[in-house]
Amino acid sequence: MGLLQNSNKGTLQINVDSKTYAAITDVNEVQTQLNRLQQGDLIIGQGELSEEYQSLSIKSIDYVGLTHILGVWLGENIILKFKNFNEFSLYEFDSKDTKKYKYSQWNYSLSPLDNNDWALFFSDNNKTQLGRLEIKNNNGFLDILDSETGEIIKSTPLRKPTLRQ
Numbered sequence: 247m248g249l250l251q252n253s254n255k256g257t258l259q260i261n262v263d264s265k266t267y268a269a270i271t272d273v274n275e276v277q278t279q280l281n282r283l284q285q286g287d288l289i290i291g292q293g294e295l296s297e298e299y300q301s302l303s304i305k306s307i308d309y310v311g312l313t314h315i316l317g318v319w320l321g322e323n324i325i326l327k328f329k330n331f332n333e334f335s336l337y338e339f340d341s342k343d344t345k346k347y348k349y350s351q352w353n354y355s356l357s358p359l360d361n362n363d364w365a366l367f368f369s370d371n372n373k374t375q376l377g378r379l380e381i382k383n384n385n386g387f388l389d390i391l392d393s394e395t396g397e398i399i400k401s402t403p404l405r406k407p408t409l410r411q
Contacts, residue, residue, distance in 0.1 A: 267302040279358045286313040321402040
């Protein structure tokens, strides 16, 4: 597990247990996934640490924490608040009376998919659900999937509000 950072020399580095290592890989898929990540993102995966060369050779990325999704996202009759890399709150509003809403808290994890999407696994005390999250800048889509068939149950466009100055 480590946090990504960029060095002043333009190389990708990862901080593991308060030590900084050059993040390298010889796996094309992992390089593509690394290219999608930003400074401060979290990586959980498999790799080989070399103290001698001060490098971490990343073999796979299993889960990520994305700094860009943290905060509030607005959708049709919903508000999502990603609190950290593993918890979000969901407010679901009644379409006829927006003063009425249902609040729930969820634990989640994200995994990279082959395209620019992210697999979203989320659960509360009662159920676990599967989703696909697509994020481009401050816009995105959240697809809730049937865990048995992979069919889309619900698709919700999302936008991250920006501060106006």
